Amino acid sequence: MELEVRHLRALCAIADAGSLHQAARRLGVSQPSLTTQLRRIENVLGAELFRRERTGCRPTSLGRAVLNRARPLVQGMNDLVSDALAEAEATRSGGPRLRIGSTASRVIGGWLRRLRVALPSTDISLRVDVSAHALLRSVEAGRLDVAFVHEVEGSPLAVPDGLERRVLVDREPQFISLSRDHPAARRRVVELGDLAGDPWMVDPTVDGEWDGVRRVLGAAGLNPPVLHGDYLTAASLVVLGEAVAPCQPTSGPRDDMVIRPLLGDPLAVRLLLVFRPGTDIGVVYAQLEDAYRDAARRASGYHEWLLRHRSPLARTP
Structure with missing residues (x-):
């Protein structure tokens, strides 16, 4: 195996994200795939580049040395591709x-x-x-x-x-979508405690959204069931009363569901x-x-x- 620019990009992503999970999401690959790629890179270099800790990944001394050399190469390749694409596009569009x-x-x-x-x-x-x-x-x-x-x-x-x-x-509050017959739907502002018994629907592919919801629910002492899926699926489940879901406050009105602000605007x-x-x-x-x-x-x-x-x-x- 020879090291390529994509391998250097992966190392930089792991260092920047501080965890394999977050780095995989940023790179658009699965975590097992990125873990395997890192293991192969370390095998080529003959030593660990990152220490796997409970709180994430930290570069070893060798890892820091490799990253110091890798970053300029990755940036140089990004600049080359960027300039080439811009010039080609300008030529085509005229x-x-x-x-x-x-x-x-x-x-x-x-x-x-x-x-x-x-x-x-x-x-x-x-x-x-x-x-x-x-x-x-x-x-x-x-x-x-x-x-x-x-x-x-x-x-x-x-x-x-x-x-x-x-x-x-600077801070846009996130509202909550509910079925029209949900008990909290009658209220102008909904408290998190009103939703303690409801499954929450979250799209894990939206950067930071699942972490944000989990953080807010944990701070409120709540541990409701969480469903992962896209928001088209979420809307259909919300209408049926099978879930609640965070949503943008600019979401338009619907006949089959209600949109309400959360007390204290904990999600933003x-x-x-x-x-x-x-x-x-x-x-x-x-x-x-x-x-x-x-x-x-x-x-x-x-x-x-x-x-x-x-x-x-x-x-x-």
């Missing part, structure tokens, strides 16, 4: 282009529509991904110009060095626009802010929350 990425959000449609009006001569493309880290890597590699991502409170994103960011919402995310240095994001950010404000006004429960908290987002610009 005009201005804007490649945007986003995690799932109710504001994407409004943002895209506004951008097409504001930048009529620009070729605009969109990529949606559940993984914020995957989008950030694409911005770093030059495959995207900007990415609109959410960062779960308590689970900070590993924004690649060199990228810039602008905060859209930060909304960020991440971009490469030199990118002109003035119009891009302004249209995103306008789309978000509009979505917030349309979601009556969230608009009421914004008014109660005297948020500037509740005001009409």
